[in-house]
Amino acid sequence: MTDDELLSERVAGGILPRVLTTFDMVAIFVAIVLFITNAAVIQSAGPAAFGWWIIAFALFLVPCAIVTGQLGVMFPGEGSIYLWTSKAFGPFWGFFAGFCAWWPGVLVMVATGTLTMSFLGLVFPALGELPVQAQGGIIVLILVLAAVLAVLRFRLTQNVVNAVFVAYGLAIVLMFAAGVVHLLRGNPPATDPWDFAAWSPSAEHGVNFANWSFFGLAVLALLGVEVPLNMGVEIRHERAVTRYLLWGSLAVMVAYLAATWGVMVSVPPDRAAGVTAVAQAVGVGLGEWAGRLVALLLAAMFFVITVVYDYSFARLIFVSGLDRRLPAVVSHVNAHKVPDVAVWIQTVLAAVFTVAAFVVVPFASATPADAQTEVYNVLQAAVTVIWCLSIVVLFVDVLIILRRYRTQFEARRLASPAVFWAASIVGALASLVGVVATLSGSWTPLISNDAGTVTLLGARVAYGTWFWLVGGIALASLAVGALLYLVGRAHARTR
Template identity: 30%
Template sequence: MAHVTKETTPQLERALTLRDLVLFNLVAVIGIGWVATAAKAGPSALTLWLLAAILFFVPQGLAVIQLSSSFPAEGGIYAWTKKEFGEGHGFVCGWCYWINNVLFYPTLLLAGAVSATYIIGQGESGLANNWTYVLPFTLIALTLAVMLNVVGVDTGKWLQNIGGVSVYLPGIFLILLGLYAALTKAPANTLTLVQLKPDLTNLPLLNLWATIAFAFAGLELSSTMGHEIHNPRRNLPRSIYIAAPLIALIYVCGTGSMLWLVPKQEINIVAGPLQAIANGMRDHGRVWWWVVPLAALCLTLARIGGLGAWLTGSARVAFVVGLDRYFPAAFARVHPRWRTPYVAILIQAPLAAFFLLLSVLGKGTTVEKSFLILLDMSLLIYFIPYIYLFICFVVHCWRRKRKTNERLLVPGGATGALVIGLCGLSITLFAMIVAMIPPPGTSDIWIHEAKVAGGSLLLVLLGLLIYWRAKRKQLA
């Protein structure tokens, strides 16, 4: 089957500018909650952030920059994998990317519901554990994100744009509060060079490093909309050059600020950023009472914007897989008025709602345990597209070196690409191994491992079965 190109793709609307892409990258990648998770581990988390940035974030960014500038196709990582390794590998990559995101949506929705409880009541209302609040909130947010992205990229992008601004403002405010505190009072935690050194023999800390590395994941998401971007060869790389340092700033400096403002043993992983902002404002009088509710509103909007971004990107992957006839042909439909892949977007709503119901209504039951196992499985599935990303990047650069004299965008040319790609690939494989480590208190480790690894394998095999049946139908 021919590669999907500009000529074979149904006409989509080119509505995304450089500004939209920068904000899209911010809301897709930044999860302000990762700052609290990292700070909880203490000052050594600052070193882990820097290691993750150098060993994973930079290689990821350079890989996406090179591939998106060379081949800015709709479907992004799916199209790149198919181009370099054929349709079978392309489908496995696209399937894993899509199914993982469907499982991930409830996490974003539930985090948004928790953030919203801090707008009124500082999170002490008990609503976060009340399904009569959580379920309507999350379903309304899901419906809003889906419908805005159906009615046109030019309309839907504003959800992501608002989310991009909303995720950044509390982060910057947290950094400014930390800077002011650093100039006026002692830190809440002891910060020494010895404490900055991570203990890499500590298993939980290794797990945290993998978590931190993948807090940086998501720069490839905007490239899935290659045919909906003005001048994608130019604007996709530029958006990463602009957004990447802004993302690293929030993670590294935000963690430093939180460590200065809140004792690590008191950090609330769920509400840590709001907790740190509240601590930072404590010395500034009651006139600033509105700051924490405003920050909570921003974080709630950021969660919904992040949901919109991942809905949008993963729908484009499903859309192009539908064009290739490996998903039902309905996935490839473009709305005649709004020029969006509306079926690929809409189909995610009932799937996300189903998994949301499992997590909310099944709380405290075997249903919840099953859903948590499903989430653990999705972690392994999540890493597979990044394996393809880095291998595609290396193969692409070396093929370009042999066939043309065109200058590569990565430092060091093809040799530099090999080093960069192997670096990112190593961290990805390491994260997969660490993700297999069961949480503390697991009664039967081997049963847990069998469920996670076996379940992940079953999801991949399900994808292969779908591919085999579609391929067989095409050849009939």
């Protein structure tokens, strides 16, 4: 064991089985990154949405893949950003970066549970009419069922993920096909996707600095490129690292463009930005039965995405337990060699936030549905800010590691150092845009953000109640991360 080698690097590979293939990694990548509902949310940009997607692919997704690929082949251990930041900056910053990457995963599980409910409600309207508190109870049940699946034998769980991943692909194909059929029947497009004049900087939603929030939205839709490497020691062959990044990135780009096009031509603009519009588009083009089928497939996929988030992010606190950054019990594995304690910790935390957002706060409010929406959106926005900040750290990590570990880099280099410098600068700036966009634009009309604005390079950055709530919770979360490290280290010294 070398001076800077983590205990988790040495022992994790002997604890966890190597079961993941390239196909598995692509399925995990798509589950983490591709929230197809974003193809509906970005409809408010009109035809310029395609321009914003392409820019975000070039300035964020591709740089993330380039940097992650190099770090992954140099240090293919468990924990991805936790490991790499430990190599670059030492134990505290490694843990802190790992926390910043882990914390969003917990609350995103609440979001995936909510989306599962939304698509089930499209098929079974009675579910959507339930009181907010009852919906919260069902989401907690979804989280528990996801955890049960996540702690089974990993190969079994991944086979389920792979099967639903294939169905997810079918659903996205149907979204595109629905648009084609809608047009072939002689119907005009709900919004003309070929109106390239809408891309003009002078257009209302054109590609210019004033509309930079659409770029921020596209960046947020592409977070999570590095997450599959949380399971670095569980990959069978090293070549899967670069292959999943290539094929997964291509799949995500094609899927977002195809689904955005399908919704745009099929669904009227006043309904296109709703998250369930991706299923409604299929109903418009191929019939109501097809729309319901796609809604069921998406409900299944978002449940499976909850499972993937659960086992992927559990690896971050699992390795922290091995390295005694957290109590050793966090590194416990069950008879199937799965970090079960870590999974259940996440599940309990996600359930607590679900109960707070869907039960406690609405119960104390005169307008339960509005209160639930406010709490839910603020929490999701706050963890988005934290996640974007962790990606900035990722881009800094690679530059430090290339200098500190020159021998390892030369032995496994994927490109010249200039490529990584360019990718890091561009990607870090894009990540920061994601942070500012989240703080500037309220995700719900129920919370204002109109106390004032600041102009930066032609972009208007707003601040107000939303800004302070989201920013405050994000800062408090970061403080908790630092405190957890201190408490964990103190606990380790007393053992």
